[in-house]
Amino acid sequence: MSYRVLEVNVDDIGFSGVYSLVASVIANKPADIQIDIAAFEHFENEENIEKLASYGTKVIYVGYEGSKIIKQHMIYRHLLAYLRENHYDCVHVHSDVASKLYIAGRAAKEAGVPKIIFHSHATEVDGNYKSIKRFMHKVTRPKLIKFGTDFVACSDLAARWMYPGIPEKDIKIINNGIDLGKFKYNPLVRARVREKLHFGDELVVGHVGRFSYQKNHEYIIRIFKNLLEKVPDAKLLLIGEGVDKERIEKLVKEEKLEKNVIFYGLSNHVEELLQAMDVFILPSHFEGLPIVGVEAQAAGLPAVFSDKITREAKLLPTAAFLPIDDSSIGDWVDTIISDSKVERKDTSDILKEEKFDISDTMKAFLSLYR
Incomplete structure (x- = not known):
């Protein structure tokens, strides 16, 4: 039985x-x-x-x-x-x-x-x-x-x-463990997904999460608007749905960012979309221990987290924590640019050692x- x-x-x-x-x-x-x-x-x-x-x-x-x-x-x-x-x-x-x-x-x-x-x-x-x-x-x-x-x-x-x-x-x-083999960095998958999404060599910043107060999408848009001043061809890939999505879409139009922001919607293949990103950001107001942060690092992505998130989320040396106040937006932009130059590699062994x-x-x- x-x-x-x-x-x-x-x-x-x-x-x-x-x-x-x-x-x-x-x-x-x-x-x-x-x-x-x-x-x-x-x-x-x-x-x-x-x-x-x-x-x-x-x-x-x-x-x-x-x-x-x-x-x-x-x-x-x-x-x-x-x-x-x-x-x-x-x-x-x-x-x-x-x-x-x-x-x-x-x-x-x-x-x-x-x-x-x-x-x-x-x-x-x-x-x-x-x-x-x-x-x-x-x-x-x-x-x-x-x-x-x-x-x-x-x-x-x-x-x-x-x-x-x-x-x-x-x-x-x-x-919050994940299937590390499913998420590990794969340059062939990255090339295929970027081609499908019509990405060339531009910097792609990514986020996965429902559109809600917790995930702080408004701050993401503010970061990205400032990033475009330094990297005009950058793209922002937003994966998810939620009650605040319409409001964020309106904000993107008001800021005239439509050509650079992709609202992807829901996906059962987040592991592939993570491959297409260059930097993952999570400026949440709060989290327990974000599974998507584990998934991003399993994909070898540099991750920038809000300082409201537990430091237990740092599984790779490339992970960083920053405040989510007005004066810190420039720090987010500089960190994203710096992180985008980090060489991607298979990090699954590191997360395995951490029992994730x-x-x-x-x-x-x-x-x-x-």
Whole structure:
């Protein structure tokens, strides 16, 4: 009989880092483990559900599309009903805020699930109603100890954000591992993708992430506008979708940058698009430990991060951290220009030594599940 795990609060909206992580774990799991997903939101891409199904994974929607006032309560009721009808040995709940861990953990405990894992993936709140979300986060944080059997975070910062009252020794840090072989630098793929995107020898700055407050796209546009003053033929490749995309597209038009900025949309082949870039930037307002930052460095890309991101994201000597204030835009521009001259190479061995291969993450997950 297989060991049954339910991954909770996972969806493919914006092809998030959490989804990428869980999908990779599912693709690399042993045959004797059944992993299903309980999603609070509808999946955007039916193909992703079909791909998960090829590994034996079911995607169950336990969300609610009515009033946001009672949404969390309805999610609790739907998840509780599902867990009472379907046996799982372990529930693994992923979130950026304690309130979502709380409702899922409470449902799992009431349903009699023996192992309840809480997994922190961020260091702040995102989206609308930030003050309300932050309040609910702080109110529910102390209650997590009543429901969780295991406490996990992707970084020290994410652990402090989610578990301030839990002893450090009781919190496990698990790296957001990836398939290093899939992302390693390949000059042939780089040439093919750049040709497809009609790039010549120009400098290509890249970013992958949903259009939201967290990812700070407005600052990206400001950096790029200043970069064009020194490198007029540079290109900016933006991969992702999100609630702020229309606003950023409008900003690009106002700044007359349309010819130099590419809004690519979503992609299931980020590993190939990373090959086409010269420098990767992530000026986020906050992150747990960004999986896309790991992916970029696995592709041998110089990466420039916001100084709000944990230093644990620095896996290569070429990675840098800069402030995201007005006076630092020139530093971002100078660093991008300097980094674009770095010779690309296969860096997968370095990340393997740092235990960022998906096999290392799978081992860590299995140690929790078993």
